[in-house]
Amino acid sequence: MSRLGRKPVTVPQGASVEVKENRIVVKGRNGELSMPLVENISVEVKDGAVHVARANEEKTTKAAHGMVRAMINNMVIGVTEGYTKTLEIEGVGYRAAMKGKNLGLSLGFSHPVEVVPPEGVTFAVEGATKIFVKGIDKQVVGQIAAIIRGYRAPEPYKGKGIHYLGEHILRKAGKTATK
Secondary structure (H helix, E strand, C coil), X not given: CCHHHHCCEECCCCCEEEEECCEEEEEECCEEEEEECCCCEEEXXXXXXXXXXXXXXXXXXXXXXXXXXXXXHHHHHHHHCCEEEEEEEXXXXXXXXXXXXXXXXXXXCCCCEEECCCCCEEEEEECCCEEXXXXXXXXXXXXXXXXXXXXXXXXXXXXXXXXXXCCXXXXXXXXXXXX
C-alpha cells in the first residue's frame, strides 16, 4: 500500500471536505477548490480527516493513490493558508510594477510585458525587484510563476533575469583571452 496514500489528511477548523458524486469539494476561508475523483480510488471523510483507499493492486491504481491524497492535502492547505511563490528580478533596468491588478514588467525588450492574473491569483510587488504570486491553487500559482520566470530566465554568466527566491543559478566562466 502507498505509504503516503495511507496517511489520512487532517481537516483543520474552518475547512470542510465533501464528496459529491464524482467530485471532491474543499471549502475554506480563502475559497473553494474541487477535483474529479479518480477511477478505482475511494475517498471517505470521517472524524475530521479524509481517508483515501484504492480498490485493487493494479500499477496505475497504486500510482494514483498517493497522488490523490497529496492533491487533497494541497487543496486543504490552499483554502486555509494559501500559496505564495516569490520571484526576484536581477539586472540593470529590469523592474516590476503593478498596473491595476495586472503585473507590468520592464525586462529589456522594446516593449513592456504585461501579465494578466487568472481567476484566484493575485500579484504583489515589493520594491521594484520582488514579485509575489499568491493564490489558493498550488498548481496555478506555480504555473503563473513559471510563466513570469520564462519571460527572462536567468542567464548563466551574470545571473541577470527573473529567478525564484533562493534559487541557485549555475554560473559559467566567461571567455578567456588567448594569444
